Amino acid sequence: MPEQKSVLNIVLGTGVFGDKGTLGARLSDLKEVEAILDVFQAHGHKELEWQKRGLVMMTKLYPTAATSKVDNPSLYHHNADGLRRGLEASLKALKANKIDTFYLHGPDRSVPYEETLKAVNELYKEGKFRRVGLFSFVFSRCAARSVLELV
Structure with missing residues (x-):
């Protein structure tokens, strides 16, 4: 895993990920969610x-x-x-x-x-x-x- 590029401990809130029509869900496309998680992880974040x-x-x-x-x-x-x-x-x-x-x-x-x-x-x-x-x-x-x- 890459080293974290920020001195701040970044935690990704994922409450907007979910099935279409689910309360609060804004991202339901699996490919989009995977891309976001890949970028997050590529920057060394893990939480x-x-x-x-x-x-x-x-x-x-x-x-x-x-x-x-x-x-x-x-x-x-x-x-x-x-x-x-x-x-x-x-x-x-x-x-x-x-x-x-x-x-x-x-x-x-x-x-x-x-x-x-x-x-x-x-x-x-x-x-x-x-x-x-x-x-x-x-x-x-x-x-x-x-x-x-x-x-």
Whole structure:
């Protein structure tokens, strides 16, 4: 693999890749997706948000239930059930039993951080991922609630 040409650690978000008609999919032509991945990899980058291609796999879980105005069982909270369902759905879609990094994408203010992180720790102990990341969290709020000490 070529050496990374940037001092920045670049992670390619692949949420726009998907079958035509899928929510959020903007690139559904396999040849186009392969070309993008080839260029990304040719520049020495290897981290994708999701995709199994001999690269590091990551996924994130946004607390969709926390922001929804309707009760829908397919939405996720950052509680034990929601985290497990969301992570297992990602693993199934990735055809993987483990990923490198599991991101919590934004805080779920309806669930205490301690409860969220306890559930994350259980999934970690089960070997579902190697690292956890916080995405779109406000640092000062995390510090005020001692989340940084918990992680």
